[in-house]
Amino acid sequence: MFVRIGNYASAWLMLFLFLFLGSMTACKKDSAQPTDQTIGHWPEATAATKPWARWWWMGSAVDEDNLNYLLGEYKKAGIGGLEIAPIYGAKGFENKFLDYLSPQWIEMLHYTIKKADGLGLEIDLTQGTGWPFGGKMVSPEMAAKKMLVQEYSYSSGNGVDRPVLIDEEKVKGNLHYLHTLMAFQDGGEVQNITKYVREDGSLAWDEKGDWKLIAIFESQTGQKVKRAAPGGEGYTLDHFSEKAVRQYLSHFDTAFSGKFPGIRAFYNDSFEVYGADFTEDFFNFFESRRGYDLRNHLDQLNTEDGYRLKSDYRETISDMLLENFTGQWSSWAKGHGKQTKNQAHGSPGNLLDLYAAVSIPEGETFGSSYFPIPGIRRDSSDIRNVDPDPIMLKFASSAAHLKGNNLVSTETFTWLGEHFKSSFSQAKPELEQAFLAGVNHMFYHGITYSPEEVDFPGWLFYASLNLNTHNSLWPHLKGFNGYVQRVQSILQAGKPDNELLVYWPVYDVWADPEGLGKTLTVHGIDEWLHPTPFYKTSKSLMEVGYSVDFISDALLKTLQVAGNSLTGSNGEFKSSAIIVPKTKFMPLATLKQLFALAEQGAQVVFQEKPLDVPGFYKYASRRQTLDSHWQQINFKPFDGGKVASHGKGTVLMSEELSSALAFLKINREKLTDLGLKFVRRKLGEGKYYYLVNHTAKKIEDYVSLQTKGKAAVLMSPEQGTIGSANVKKNDEGKVEVAISLAPGQSIIVHVVDKEAENVPLWKYEITAPKMIDMNSNWALTFKSGGPVLPQNLELASLKPWTALDGETYSDFSGQAIYESDFMLDKFDRNAKYILSLGKVMESAKVWVNGKEVGYAFSIPFRLDVSEFVKEGENNVKVEVANLMANHVRYLDRNEVIWRNYHEINFVNIDYKPFDASGWDVMPSGLMGPVQMEIHD
Secondary structure (H helix, E strand, O other): OOOOOOOOOOHHHHOOOOOOOOOOOOOOOOOOOOOOOOOOOOOOOOOOOOOEEEEEEEOOOOOHHHHHHHHHHHHHOOOOEEEEEEEOOEOOOHHHOOOOOOHHHHHHHHHHHHHHHHHOOEEEEEOOOOEOOEEOOOOHHHEOEEEEEEEEEEEOOOEEOOOOOOOHHHHOOOOEEEEEEEEEOOOOOEEEOHHHEOOOOOEOOOOOOEEEEEEEEEEEOOOEOEOOOOOOOOEEEOOOOHHHHHHHHHHHHHHHOOOOOOOOEEEEOOOOOOOOOEOOOHHHHHHHHHOOOHHHHHHHOOOOOHHHHHHHHHHHHHHHHHHHHHHHHHHHHHHOOOEEEEOOOOOOOOHHHHHHOOOEEEEEEEOOOOOOOOOOOOOHHHOOOOOOOHHHHHHHHHHHHHHOOOOOEEEEEEOOOOOOOOOHHHHHHHHHHHHHOOOOEEEEEEEEOOOOOOOOOOOOOOOOOOEOOOOOOHHHHHHHHHHHHHHHHHHOOOEEOOOEEEEOOHHHHHOOOOOOOOOOOOOOHHHHOOOOHHHHHHHHHHHOOOOEEEEOHHHHOOOEEEOOEEEOOOOOOEEOEEEEOOOOEOOHHHHHHHHHHHHHOOEEEEOOOOOEOOOOOOHHHHHHHHHHHHHOOOOEEEOOEEEEEEOOEEEEEOOOHHHHHHHOOOOOOHHHHHOEEEEEEEEOOEEEEEEEEOOOOOEEEEEEOOOOOOEEEEEOOOOOOEEEOOEEEOOOOOEEEEEEEOOOOEEEEEEEOOOOOOOOEOOOOOOOOEEEEOOEEEEEEEEEEEOOOOOOEEEEEOOOHHHOOOHHHHOOEEEEEEEEEEEEOOOOOOOEEEEEOOEEEOEEEEEEOOEEEEEEOOOOOEEEOOOOOOOEEEEEEEEEEOOOHHHHHHHHHOOOOOOOEOOOOOEOOOOOEOOOOOOOOOOOEEEEOOEEEEEO
């Protein structure tokens, strides 16, 4: 229980919004410094701080009237920007389809950007249609390639056992040719005999003895663009070929004829180029990077040392993807004054380096997570094989932090649940989990361009959250977006403040002896990420209260040392130590770099000595050199491991990282002991803490923070209220801040190094408030929705409208208003009045005494109404918006055709034909209990 001190100031504090951070067009900008205006105020709302959305252009069937209408609606709903993604269209509208990159399509694109600019909205553009990159501009020679391997036997006298030709079943008519034929003989002799192969597959080669022949065929994968828009059909691009990528990009130069659209960024979706593992120049590129010709060792791929060859192969593919695609694409975009936004996951590359090569790295949340928040719904049909993992998102945020790029985006809510059944209460903690991983620029997946004249449920994309203007939740999206905007305005301010860098041993992943290609997908994290010491170490550090970023071998080379701290070349972050988890394979250059950083003053903690070097080339001598470098460190014991002074810095070895970090006096945030999750940003001499309660219990305590300051300001992102917190100091002079968070709630704590003058005191809740029950005598009025508006009613007792008799109530999706009066015997301006709505299905907008209070869009459905209530009789109106599910159920039960699309048409969460006719009615409306809590 907390004691309230002093008076609560009136609403004047919300008259001015200051603070300049929240880039409109730049991904990177100078960090904001705190001023008198920033303390007690939300940062400025900008296009970048607002949520964005992938904007599906179905069939690119866009027109000026609907663009004007829809962009206006998006603006009113609080959307900051849109990412145009052309895809397949709806049947019956073919006469409105626009071919991708046609003059008419480009004209509509320019019109869209002009209209968006006028509304303060920004536009990104997917550089292709559907996914991945590809289309008519990709010839078979420039299409994605795979390597096919066949073995043959050769003996002098008998020749080859069969013609050196690929089995037609393996290529299925795709362009292919023999790339290389190698001959191996016992005793180690190797010959490249490609030039001796005749057109019919026979050999013009005559050698003595028995030979094993290994043929490498280069073949198209045959994959074409998935979910392509009209005019965008064609083969998928060969991302590993510098020539193919250059040709692909040049097509856009030609199409736009020098008049590039005024977009912010070009976008690339996750790498889903299935089976692509080869390109024409692969072996030459390999030899230039790895120092030997892989072709001479093809017979060893499946031997005891084969994993070393495979590691080198995977590293080379990663290099080709980084240099030939991501790097070339980013340079091309920069040359046109545009940024790049990229999803690196799913690719066969080093995720950290790929994310670091673009302006805005983007992660992805796929499926739903379990949260113990009471009342949150998670249907069994919503559960995927692997839950979203915030550690996966930290690959993107870490790369941005290390490169000094301020924005970190994520594709959010892909298959959050079954169509039409996902609520804001389910979406909010999923989004918060992304914020806690360092994301600060959220993209809905997605909003479908849906003409105003199209009947309910409008045009829909099969894997989307189905946010369009036809959605029954759409009128309340503004409330959810307000929450997102306020949080992102804080998370885009200042600089990241993570004390630890955790080394990612990608060579341990690449040394997998199974298979050849290695794609690091979101769906496969239980195979390539979860079992690793890196993952377990990172997770355990975060759970006990340390803030971490991940670092790659290449990014280690960008670090600078200042005292005992590590910074980037741009000074955008500052870390106290590098953690090296148990690592089997570490390049010699990486170990040397770690020791060099320590020599300059850095603190480096190894869980154990790296065991080996990766790769095949001269690995025995490289391993010996690695061991000799390690032996030069003169460790001495300490309580928990070994420690050595190295130059100006320190090298430690300890399996117990807590002991090592205590030795280095690097302290954790103890607030995690209470169950709180957090992310921290540094702003001048102050700090922002974003705290979230995802537990099943209320957290009400003084929270110890690892920072010093004179005062702390509490900022509620749900409702926007601000107040000066109750603060005390611990023995170390660190701040302890009083907070009270119900399950599902969040708070922002702004710790400042000066008194928070002119900021009203925060009103705390007490343990046993006075209660006014409000569960009888409600008027129920149906406002908007369908299939028809039900009859209005007077309710003697509060109940959901789906509990009323009649199919018009059970079929209804839309908004309805519950209205009632209550008496307040006296009004104390120093008290805190909380309107608790109990259970809401699914979102509420509230007015008290005719004034709009705001939105209660998520658990726990509570609003501070202190500034709206009065002594005597009070009126409360609660507009409830439910899900689309019941209306869609009605359509399918009555065989109304609404899903009628080209390509995949419309599928359920299991990718089977969608049918809602057998669904149960989704409870909808206001269940309560509704209570007025008086905290005095």
